[in-house]
Amino acid sequence: MSLRIALAGNPNSGKTTLFNILTGSRAHVGNWPGVTVDRREGTYKSKKGEANIIDLPGIYSLSPYTPEEVVARNYIIDEKPDMVINIVDATNLERNLYLTTQLLELDCPLIVALNMTDLLEKEKNSIDASLLEKRLGVPVFSISALRGTGVKEMMEGIMKLAGQNRQGNTVLKDGPLADAFLAALKIVEEKKLSNPVFHAVKLLENDSLTLEAAGLTEESHEVATVQKLVAKANELGDGEAAVADERYKSIAKKFVPALKKSSQAGLNTSDKVDKVLTNRILGLPIFLGLMWLVFHLTFGEFLFGIEPIPTPGTLLVMGIEWLFDWVNEGALWLMDVMGAAEGSLTYGLIIDGVFAGVGAVLGFLPLVVILFFFLSLLEETGYMARVAFIMDRMLRRFGLSGKAFVPMLMGFGCSVPAIMGVRTLENDRDRKLTMMLIPWMSCGAKFPIYGVFAAALFEENADLMTFGLYLIGIVTAVLAGVILKKTVFKGDAAPFIMEMPAYHRPRAKGLFLQVWDKAKGYLVRAGTVILASTIVIWFLANFSFSLRMVEANSAESILGVLGNGIRFFFIPLGFASGPDGWKAVVAILTGLVAKEMVVSTMGVLYNPGIQGDALEDEGAQAALIASISASFTPVAALAFMAFNLLSVPCMAAVGALRSEMRSRKWFWFTILLWIAAAWIVSFAINIIGTGLNSIFHWF
C-alpha cells in the first residue's frame, strides 16, 4: 500500500501550489462527507516510491467552529495518515506556527515545510531551520513551492520517516497552563481517548467535539476542576482564549528567535502595490475598471471594440464552433451512410438530441475556461482578497460577502460560469445565496426576447423597457437577498476576519492546472445534466403521448400538451389566456432548456407557415413581431419577459447549480425559489399594470 500523506496549513501558505507540484495533474476533486468542502487527492510518484497526497482544507486553527477545521482534525484523528506535512509561510512565521503548535499535539508523524524561503531571502531575512527543528521537535525542510526547490529533498526525507510513530507534544506544558494540562491529561487517559495530548488541550478549551467524545459536558465535575486551574493560571480566565494566548506567547518566546531579520525594512513591493489598489479614492475606480476588463475579455465580441480583432472569449467560442461543426459534418455524413433522412427517428435522436446536447455542453466551455482563468488570476495574485475588502460594505446588507461581486457581475454575461465561480467564496452560506441570486442578473441569452418584444410593443421606449427589466432582476435579487438573510440563512453569518495575503506574481502552471481542473469538473458534473436534459426535451418536443413523431413543439407534442395542461398556473400572470395562450406557455417551457429557444419556439408556434428561425432570420422575426403585437398587451408582455428573466435560466445553469450546490435539498429549494419569484413578480406586474392602465388608459 502506498503512503498516505496529508497536507495541512494556513490558507495562502502555498499549500495548493505544493499539492500541484507533488501531484501534477493527477488530482481529483471530491467532497468531504457531509460538508461542501473540497477534498483534493492525488498521487506523488518518484523513483523511491509512490504516495497518496491528501490536501486538507486551508485552516488557521483546529477549532470546532468551521467545517474546514472539523474536516481537517477528524481526518488526522480518524484516518491516521502516515505523515502530515505542515506548510508554513516563512514570511508570516508567527501566525503560521500557531497551527503548527496544534498539529504537534496530535499523535501523528509530522514535518514542517518552510515555504516561501526565497521570498524571505529577497527581503534579506532568514530563518535558522536547525534551531526551529530543535525547538519544535519535528523535522523542518526549507522549500519554495513556487520554484519547486527543496521539494524533492523533502519527499526523500519523508519516505524515510513515514510510518514511524510519534507521540503528541504541547508547548503548553512548559507554561503557566501546565497544571491544568496535566489534570486534563489524566481525565483523557482515564477515558481512553486516542491522541491524549490533543484532547487534553481541547479539554482546556472546553472544545465541544472533545467533550462529546469523552462523554462529558461543560458542567461535569472534572471539567469544572480543570477550568478552575485554567482561570488561576491565565488572566483571560476562560480556556479557549487562555490557550490561544499561551500558544502565541510560547511561539514568540521559543520559535520567533529562529527568524533573523536584517533590519526593519520599509514598505515592501506588496505594500506599495496595495497602497494604490486599495487606496481610499483610487481603490473603487481601479476595481471597477478591472471588473469591466474581465467582463469585456470574457463576453465582449471585439477586443476594445476594434473590428475584427476578437476578444479571447470570442476566439475560444469560434474555435469550439469550428471544432463542433467539423464533428457535426461527420455525424451528418454518418446519417447519410446509414440512410437516415432528416425527419426520421434516428436522425432526430442523433442530430437534434445528442448532438444538440453536446453542442450545448461545449458551447459554454469557452466561457467557463476564460472566466476561470481570470478568477484564478485574481486569486493567485492576491487581488481577490482586496475585492472582498472593497465590496464588503456594499454587499453584506444583502447577506452577501464582498467577493460575491465577481460572480454576480459575470451573471450579466452568462449564469453558467458565474455559478461555477462561486467556488471562490469561502463560506458555504455565501456560496448558496450567491448561486440563488445570479440568474437574476439578466444574461446575454435573454436579450433577444427583450428585442422582439420591444420591437412589437415598446418601439418608442425600447431602451427604457430593457433597462426596466434589468432593474427588475437586480431589485428582485436585492429583496430576495435581504429576505433570505433574515429567514432561511438566519444567524449563520460568518464573521469577516480575513487575512490579506501579500501580492504574488502568478505562475502559468498553477493557472493552467486550476483552469484544467474547473473545465474537467464542468464537463463531467454539469455536462451530464445538460446532455441528458437536452435529449429528454428533444423527446418531449417531438413526440406525442402515443409516441408518434410530430411537428416539434406543436399542440400534439408532449410538450404542447403539457403546456396546455399547466396553463392554469400562468393564467393569473396575464399572458396565458386566449386561444394563443398555450403558445406562450410552451415558449416558457422550452426557455427552461435555453433562453435562446424562447424566440425560436414562438416563431414556429405563432407563424407555422414561415420558414427560418425567428432568432436569426429577418423575415421570420418580422412575422413574429407582428404576431406578438396582435396577441400580447404591453402589460402581459412585461409579465412574460419578467417570468423568463426570473425563472429557471437554462439547463446548463441547472447543471452548474447541481454540481456546485452538492445538496439535493438546496438544489430543489433553489429551483423552486426561481419559479416562485418569477411567478410572484410577474403576477405583481400583471395586477399593478392592469390596475394602473384601467385608471390612466396608457395603452
Next chain:
Amino acid sequence: MQLTLKDLLPGEKGRVISIGSAGPVRRRLVDMGITPGTVILLRKLAPLGDPMEVNLRGYELSLRKNEAEQVIIEKIEG
C-alpha cells in the same frame, strides 16, 4: 468609555487589553493572533469606510468595525 480597535485612526497603534465575550467570533480573533499585549497598527479603511485593514504579528488582517469593537485596546504612541 473603553477604547476599542474601532476607535483608532489610520496610522495609529494600539495594544490589546482584552477581547469581547466567548464564542466563534472571539475564537477567530484570538486564533488570528489578537491576544492581550499584541500591538496592532490600523493600516487603512476600505474605500467605503468599512472594513478595516490592520497589521499585527507581521501580517495584514482585515475585519469589520463591528468585530473590531470587541477588541478593547489602549492607544500607544509611535
